[in-house]
Amino acid sequence: MTLRNATNRQIVLRKRATALPTSDLFEPTVGGVPTPGEGEVLVHNIYVSIDTGMKGWISTATNYASVETGAVMNSFGVGEVVESRLPGIAPGDFVFGHTGWQEFGIARPAQAGFRKVDPVRGPLSTALGALGHIGVTAYFGLLDIGQPRAGETVLVSTAAGAVGSAVGQIAKIKGCRTVGIAGGPAKTALCREAFGYDAAVDYKNAADLGAALRAACPDGVDVFYDNVGGRILDTVIGLMRVGGRIVVCGTAGTESWNPPPTGMRLERAMLVNRLRMQGFIVFDYKDRNNEALEELYRWYAEGRLVYREDIGDGLEQAPYKLAGLYRGENTGRALVRVRPDPTARG
């Protein structure tokens, strides 16, 4: 293999974040191509991910997936195997792994969600989105934690986002009434028109968010799938029905948790209405990944699960796409295309 002499363009973390990530926390560099160990594969990345969770990974606070300064930025990636020391995977296969913001990365089965990806079942990029861990997050967060029943009202924050839009569609498939919360008229229109929400509330422009949500959820809320927390959570808690469930999937509404900010005390509403609030991280479900993926592929094939992507071209776009993500600039699952997708149709 000539790869031993090839170079590997990379984006490394220069400085840990104390607030919302900015592009200057990163810098491009060139490293060597890593060598896969026993049970590992070397992947030539095609798409890498831009995730809201990255704020935590590069923060000065401890996190489940901290990235050290000087290290290649951690990310999910999908690409083509160029060398394999893993039985069952051969060069030319496409895989999903935690391959990082770089041209060439290592993937291994211990990485949550690691799998061979079939580009015939869905575009390769969806392995980083609706037909990957994003869809799986929506699936288990909604169905396992939220446990909606047909006829119930499911409210979703960041409803036009990658996770939120999948949550709304799965809830609809399960026979629920779906209401989205999104920022700005373009996103609420997307909620209604692309993702089939029964109603959508623009939290940025509502004169009275509580009143707007009450009007959109006249019977109250049975399941709140929350990606933001903060004042939106405080507002929604008063609309929850007896026995309601709140899925805590993200806290994007709060810039800094050091020190923890204050907010409305929630335990009284939780007691009186017997609410259940539960934190959820998809990696806890890694042993059940395929169960969700099979359903998601089926719904996609049936045209019942659609998605939007917002793809930047070139690895060097990654830090800028990440910063834009926290400014709410992306219109769909944020990704970076490292090189042309050889499987792309049309």
Next chain:
Amino acid sequence: MTLRNATNRQIVLRKRATALPTSDLFEPTVGGVPTPGEGEVLVHNIYVSIDTGMKGWISTATNYASVETGAVMNSFGVGEVVESRLPGIAPGDFVFGHTGWQEFGIARPAQAGFRKVDPVRGPLSTALGALGHIGVTAYFGLLDIGQPRAGETVLVSTAAGAVGSAVGQIAKIKGCRTVGIAGGPAKTALCREAFGYDAAVDYKNAADLGAALRAACPDGVDVFYDNVGGRILDTVIGLMRVGGRIVVCGTAGTESWNPPPTGMRLERAMLVNRLRMQGFIVFDYKDRNNEALEELYRWYAEGRLVYREDIGDGLEQAPYKLAGLYRGENTGRALVRVRPDPTARG
């Protein structure tokens, strides 16, 4: 029956509470003896209850069991049936019902927890406590909502109280390590000596509550059975282990919820550690009452479930016992003995 001409001493609500209940919100009066309707029984009360939940029942805020001004104060009671229009219940039987702060009250099967009480299986008063809805609250709140596993650490607030002491003992029976939070050295001693807690923390006198709790729970907390909320909840959340459960059974640590006070935002800790927090009201389990009672009676007979009572003599004591409850003055389940207990032994 001569009862038709008898009088009925009662305590009525004079004024709704805007803060912690005081005795002057009530006044004694004399009413008539009520007539049981079809399916109801007339009960001559022996013991009536003094409950922390009463703050909510008489508050100006809405509640699941609001008492109107001028009405007899709602309470649980155990007494002797003097007239029955309910098949299976005869005069001379003892029953538990929502009979109120009065000599004679009506009980009916629709009242949560309504049942015939056998004074041979346990003292009559325990039907209002450890062998009644208090024990049932501890049982389902801990086992159904908290779901402790053997070897886990269970932390309990108001640990020496009626519910808390039962929670601690049931957790111990289930093989858990138990840690209590109580106010003052007398109560923490009671936790360790009477109720078998492995450790107890005095929240009133700890110089650093977080440090004291960390020392008492070196492996962290798997289940927090919380009867208080507020700053104790804020402190405990940082000690919860991944996958920990918080049972919200009471909010006695916060005086007024109108307007809702602020506190530490909890959703980040809930997400990172995948915590589950759930509000719990025992009445939701009324169809499973007997399942819990049978276990509680068995543990009591085996000497594995003990309790303390703090009984005032005479109906007119009820408002004073209630006010004292919120000052933490009671040392055990707070009750009032309306008249001598004909079944009392010794």
